[in-house]
Amino acid sequence: MEDAHDNTFLDVTEFQKIFGHDPGKDKYLLKLAVVGYPGTGKSSFIKKFCDQVFPTEHIPSINTEITSEVIRVSSSVIIEVFLYEVAGQTQYIDLKKLFVSGIQGVIIMFGHHYPYTFEKVPYLVSFIDKYLMTKVPKLLVGNYFEGHENIIPWQQAADLAKRLDIDFVQIDVKRHPRNVDKCIGYFISKLMPEVNI
Template sequence: MGDKLITGIVYCKIEESYGPKPYFHFPSELNEEIRTSACIKSVTLLTAEKGHVPDSLVFIPFPSLKLKAIIKFIEWEDETKRGNVGLSTVVLLFREFNDVIFYKYVKNLESIFNELEKDVKRFEKAKQDISNLSISFVSFYEKILAVLEELKRREVEAKELEPFPHIHHDDFSPEDYILKLIVLGDPGVGKTSIVLKYTDNAFNRIYIPTIGVNISEKKLIFKDSRITLSIWDIGGQSKFDLFRRNYYQGADVFALVFDLTNKKSFDNLLNWYNDIKRYLRKNNNLFGFIIGNKSDLTNLESVEQKDISRLTKDLGLEYFQTSALTGENIEKVFRSISTKFLAKAP
């Protein structure tokens, strides 16, 4: 599991004469490019904050390496340093595909990072040999993996059938339905967050990296019918254009997602709609929804309701406003999808 979830750990220090420098890394075979990139980017981020050291964990991407990382910034008193302060970073690297796992469970990892921070401060203040610190980092690595393994076990063992409220299990027919939902929209609008909020599946996903697709399943009982909801969260980057259209095939329903704080993502919805209709025009039973996400950021909204109403009316699509952060209307969206699907089902 470690090889799949965690790429490596790098401990970086800011030296006045050398700049950012990787002092320790694990595992030992972690290549130099990754180690150097981890240090330069994490320290640059700290420099951009003009010396302010964030208390919380920070996520940063490494697109060229297809990695992401959680950063813990550490400072301690050191009279030999400029400003009497020593600065370092702990960089936990993982593959891009696994980011939803770490986003979902980052709170479960905070205490382990805090334990390591205490060890690092003791080490740096005492100016001990680096071998003493290596023991702490290996222990940190093992604790992170143990927590993730336990979280995975809980998720996998969770009940497969999660009915909507007020559904009785005793009265459903043996009829099974498979509903394919494709979720589309510009990068960064919160498609993956919406799917994760509903399915609660950080580990139980299938990823197809060549086209940037996350596939999740949700089994549920709704209106006396068993439904397997297959959700295809399709990457919005232009590099996936040629592949994406093949995965529209067989869709029963589509959801077009935009960011309420990003006007461009709303303006692009018509392009996404036309793309679907171009390749699925023979599917007469296809239906869809528009989702305006990030409703929790009300003070930052840049899309006017009159424009949303006009577009939904022109396209004949139902509209929902959601927040993947708070969960607002997430359940309602998927309930409506199931209701409409069953109404069209033979």
């Protein structure tokens, strides 16, 4: 997994994912938005992280969907990660509503095989900056689709991320699920430095 200009990615794969809440534990909440245009793999990204599965058929999201997963970081610390998936269809992209929910970080996805989704990244970053009340970490995630013609090279995406002053990673959601976990680990390291990982 490569990034443009920061090496703060943590691997949360080894953290034990649990359901529910154990009394006596320090519990942290992490709210992340996953945005991007259709066909970028947002739903697959979330499914891989929360359910460890890759969907076999594509069903477009038509609204904002919220999914959560609880991670046991240590014997006394757990983090509940909420992922807010914003529908990719243009008519449903309404980030204004989303950002009243206390979002702490944003994953901006594009498909390396789909130039239109890459070209829209500056617009999404600008829109996010406009409507968020506070500055939050943003991570540009390029989803590499094996078997497709991946038109956007890594360096081009890394250069764009540098211009936008955000970090960048290239992942393959289907074949390398550990990289999905590392994206979540990135936000834990940025937003929860007090959590001893």
